Amino acid sequence: MPSIKLPPNHHIVRNVPWGKLRKDENDPEKVIGVLGEAFKLRPGEEALSTTWLEYFAGIRQEQIISAIHAMRASKLEIKTKSGFAMGNVGNIAGVASANTYSIRVLHEPEDDNKAHVAVRRWPPDDMVLFELLAAEAWSDLVLNKDIPLGAKPAPDQSAWKPSAGGTSN
Amino acid sequence: MTMLKTTAPRRGRSYDPGPFIGALPLPTDHWVERRRTATRALINPAPSALHPVQRGGSLSLTERLFNALADFKMKTATLAAAHFDLEDRARLFKQLDSLLDAESWDSGDVVTTEASFTTLLRMVLFLRGRRPALGVTGSGNFIATWTENDDRLTIECKREDRLRWVLVQNLDGQRETAAGETTIPRLPEVLSPYDPPRRWFPYAVDQASA
Numbered sequence: 001m002p003s004i005k006l007p008p009n010h011h012i013v014r015n016v017p018w019g020k021l022r023k024d025e026n027d028p029e030k031v032i033g034v035l036g037e038a039f040k041l042r043p044g045e046e047a048l049s050t051t052w053l054e055y056f057a058g059i060r061q062e063q064i065i066s067a068i069h070a071m072r073a074s075k076l077e078i079k080t081k082s083g084f085a086m087g088n089v090g091n092i093a094g095v096a097s098a099n100t101y102s103i104r105v106l107h108e109p110e111d112d113n114k115a116h117v118a119v120r121r122w123p124p125d126d127m128v129l130f131e132l133l134a135a136e137a138w139s140d141l142v143l144n145k146d147i148p149l150g151a152k153p154a155p156d157q158s159a160w161k162p163s164a165g166g167t168s169n
Numbered sequence: 170m171t172m173l174k175t176t177a178p179r180r181g182r183s184y185d186p187g188p189f190i191g192a193l194p195l196p197t198d199h200w201v202e203r204r205r206t207a208t209r210a211l212i213n214p215a216p217s218a219l220h221p222v223q224r225g226g227s228l229s230l231t232e233r234l235f236n237a238l239a240d241f242k243m244k245t246a247t248l249a250a251a252h253f254d255l256e257d258r259a260r261l262f263k264q265l266d267s268l269l270d271a272e273s274w275d276s277g278d279v280v281t282t283e284a285s286f287t288t289l290l291r292m293v294l295f296l297r298g299r300r301p302a303l304g305v306t307g308s309g310n311f312i313a314t315w316t317e318n319d320d321r322l323t324i325e326c327k328r329e330d331r332l333r334w335v336l337v338q339n340l341d342g343q344r345e346t347a348a349g350e351t352t353i354p355r356l357p358e359v360l361s362p363y364d365p366p367r368r369w370f371p372y373a374v375d376q377a378s379a
Binding site for chain 1: 260263264267268270272273274275276277278299300301302303304305306307312314315316319321323325333335337346347348
């Protein structure tokens, strides 16, 4: 089955470990944002792993909770003090494009997370791009501790239908 | 958006980094107390220093984090005792405790190295001024950050005083970015075209322009 390219008005969520959250200089427990390091590929990774928000039904808050519950139910290591950075696909692609990268944001379901999205053609290391994303386009943040307890795998089918505007890769 | 990927060093005159860590002037106030504190830390060392620890790959993540934390605190006590007051030291230790907490650590990350910590410590001592918040890279380096509204300075501390920095700031509604690699003594000069050094590290800027 071809991968679905996410519409530009949709959103993706990335788990951000505690060490890659930006903290207040006077309070190491106070989170004020995301570090650009959160968007760096690990050695061996070919694409940036994220989760598709609009895959889940409901209003925005319900989608956020469902997406995080799905990530908790996956093989991802989600620690209590982790955060989740959310960004608009079009804005992220725009910042990447302005930095000469033509990224592709593709729905690539995995066994442990059917809402998994791979951001492909992602540079392995570009400090300026990652910092710009962290400062603006991918800077919306929720903390794991603020999301109700629970873990539930993503459903097999997306609540959003491609006929509503998505394109196949 | 103004994009500056690199900063060309100014070569108008030779750059004298001024007194560096090894030659930092000893503070005249309270230095005896600070030496005493450092000595106390050496007399009452961290648990890892009391018992020889395994340094091999058989240690659990929790043990490796514990050992790293103990090493960093010892390093601080020995390297920076004369230059950190008790408040600064307590603040740094609180940051380290929070960052290297096994309950929060991403097991996919390399535990931060002593080489990176040494660079962090030397940079903080050299810059003086405003102390940074801390983060980590996946490859075992510390990240120092300064944030003011939408302005962000982020510096990765690599081994042997090498720094990798990126700056995002807004000037008159225009976003400006810059990034590069340098060494600790050259950092003030490399950042001198931008505002954060003057705002946050006036001592280092004074040194660079002396």
